[in-house]
Amino acid sequence: MSASRPPERVSPLTRDRLAAYLTRRGYRYLIDDDGDLSGTWDGSRFWFLLLGEHSEIVQVRGRWHRTLPTAQRPAMLLAVNDWNRERIWPKVYLREEDGVLALYSEVSIDLENGVTDTQLAQLLACGLGTGVQTFTALDTLLPEP
Structure with a gap:
């Protein structure tokens, strides 16, 4: 018989x-001037943001x-659409910035009722891990000239 651990607190x-x-x-x-957390993974920038009226969305x-x-743009829109159709996470989209296309990944979760440390760790690892996987797949599909 294994001893059970007490449940984590939300x-x-x-x-x-x-x-x-x-x-x-x-x-x-x-931590930037707005208080947002960010870092670089495999050369790509990631932000860990709190959104919503009560900062309840990570x-x-x-x-x-x-x-x-x-x-x-036309080819990338097809690729982005395929990605979003075939996968749950991350959501991927294009934005035009300074005359070029930038590609973003996002994982957003509403945690209005709170979250345990284990759940939060899983959610953050999912957002970061799936974003890195997306960008790695694109590096393979579109080698730099």
């Missing part, structure tokens, strides 16, 4: 809890380290 989502997760994992991150947003010419 606690409100806070920026300090996001930072604690990143610190426990040994990840290097910055979002892991990644921006691919490369940009593409706007002439590639």
Whole structure:
């Protein structure tokens, strides 16, 4: 017979809890002027954001380290649509920035009722891991010229 552990307590989502997760994992991150946490993984920038009226939504947003010419928009829209249709996470989208296309990944979860440390760790790892996988797949499909 194995001893059961007491259930984890659900606690409100806070920026300090996001930072604690990143610190426990040994990840290097910055806190910007808006108080957002960000870091670089495999050359791409990721943000760990709190959104919503009460900061109850956690979002892991990644921006691919490369940009593409706007002439590639039609092909990239097809690729992004295929990605979003075939996978649950992350949501992927294009944005035009300074005359080029930037590709983003996002995983957003509403945690209005709180979250355990284990759940939060799984959600953050999912957002970061699936974003890195997306960008790695794109690096393979679209080698740099």
